[in-house]
Amino acid sequence: MNKPATIKDIASYCGLSVATVSRVMNDKGPIKADTAERVRQAVDALGYAPSMAARALKTASSSVIGVILPSLTNPVFAETASGIQQRAREQGLTPIILSSDYDLSLERSAVATLLGYQVEGVLLTVNDAASSDALARLDKEGVPYCLMHNVPRQQVCGYIGVDNYRAAAEVAVYLADLGHRCIGMVSGDFQRTDRARDRHAGFLAGLRYRNLELAQLVQVDPVNAVGLTGEIHRVYEQAGSAPTAWFCSNDLLALATIAKLQLLGIRVPEDVSIVGFDGIQAGTLRQPNLASIRTPNAEIGAAAVDQLLTNKRGIPGQTGRTLGHQLLMDGTVAPPPDHLS
């Protein structure tokens, strides 16, 4: 690994001073066209890349932003990362993307890591915005940040997300108006993330609005849907009123639920309707399409970059906003079977 060319190398190669080279690299101050050209040639010839480390040290600004996501493989966060990536590139920022694996201590250490890189700001999704050490640390250090997907009650530096509560309520009303009277919910452990809680609460509220109760609540490990098979089995084995519709707190759970139902010989949506949440691609790569709430995940990422930049410039005004969601109520959703409606 031969050591990289420095600004000095360029300077001596051109017979100029480092100051002049620096000016050319940054388009600062008046430079003779001829000089600039010579420098560019040298840069090309020697493969010079300015050291971001030295630059950061000198200017006290790194053009790096930190990103902390619960998972890189979950399509929701992958799309978010992709949106961040793209917008950051446009803005001349380099993201350092870290995964917390839904682990609070990794959330904390990720913040610590990013602090060392003197990031301009941090974009992050935390398990629970109301009680996050990570956020507390960022507040304490005065590093601007923007939450993604979390829509906190308390005052925070910035946030971008969707209205999980409202969206879930809309699903409940939709299913009720379709004639469903016995409705269940499959949720990831909603003690763990504020999103799961909001979706649960919103769904209950929507049902109540139509004078319905939640007939069944199945809670499973959200990563591997551990226990789902058993629970589904249990519900449909006991005689009596099993739900004709299920709302699942995310699409991955919804797809898993459909697969389990099919194994029991239950047809979707003829016998049972299923609605997910997130609108991931896998849901559209099947027949019938998975009914879901589509959330603008990439836009959330991009908007978070913008929000961060706004905060940094100290522009007063809103600290965040919710983006619109979209009900995709076809495919795996249908009225209940005749005799049950």
Added chain:
Amino acid sequence: MNKPATIKDIASYCGLSVATVSRVMNDKGPIKADTAERVRQAVDALGYAPSMAARALKTASSSVIGVILPSLTNPVFAETASGIQQRAREQGLTPIILSSDYDLSLERSAVATLLGYQVEGVLLTVNDAASSDALARLDKEGVPYCLMHNVPRQQVCGYIGVDNYRAAAEVAVYLADLGHRCIGMVSGDFQRTDRARDRHAGFLAGLRYRNLELAQLVQVDPVNAVGLTGEIHRVYEQAGSAPTAWFCSNDLLALATIAKLQLLGIRVPEDVSIVGFDGIQAGTLRQPNLASIRTPNAEIGAAAVDQLLTNKRGIPGQTGRTLGHQLLMDGTVAPPPDHLS
């Protein structure tokens, strides 16, 4: 954004010299237990995080590794990124993950960006290892790298992947031995990536080994599967021998193909068998499971980190290796319908 504490702040806070603080931070040299404790307290109190920029400048090593992937949302690369992330954390390295969006010029500029951060090395998947400017640049700068998913013919710094050719050939043989005689392939544009080419070539070879020809080749835009509907339609409208089995060069294409076939009233696998490639999660979240080749994507990422470290230490020996794949030949694969076998 209050400015971060520096080593000097800690030093004066404790009434010590910066050197001592530095020693404590890096566990270097003998330190009185009491002194160390005082430093730790100060670090905690002031929220001090050593500046990676200054450290990199001084030590000429950044503990940052660069990562360039064609996409962050494709599950294959998302899993790879996740594997990298995890192993890098264990090794005290911080990855900077960039997406090239399958774009050659972004591939190049991503390398340029990473060079500025004095990365210890680069892990990357390129469109075509045999003709990559990005690789050429890395070679020229003497930056260690490790290809992921690309398994190049020429000598490179390092690589980790699966044997696409062999895996595809195994699928061909499997389908042939199941009784299929009329077999098609759905491929992403295989002029674009070496993986698609290898899979195509391997599949042809496997068929030839069983004295078969490829009955149909459908090429589509690999990102959105543009044109797939039309092509499938065309094949099954013309009377005569339509394939009883399709090999798709990745799972996303396979799932899209199944959906299209179902829209034409063709059942999978009763009428037509479908095999994908990659073994992504979406394939297992359906009934029947998608038949596929499972590739160890996260392990490829993790192994690439290891390979990079090996290369850096200049340990002689192999420059890379292929990891094993796994045939998952159930679910959407079955013998051809009786009258056609």
Added chain:
DNA sequence: CTGTTAGCGCGTTCAG
């Protein structure tokens, strides 16, 4: 065991 100091590569004065 601890302190002093040079210098990593760069951008930014201030002179010329």
Added chain:
DNA sequence: CTGAACGCGCTAACAG
């Protein structure tokens, strides 16, 4: 329009 010199925060070498 260009050059010389300083210092950002840190580690390593040397001194005590």
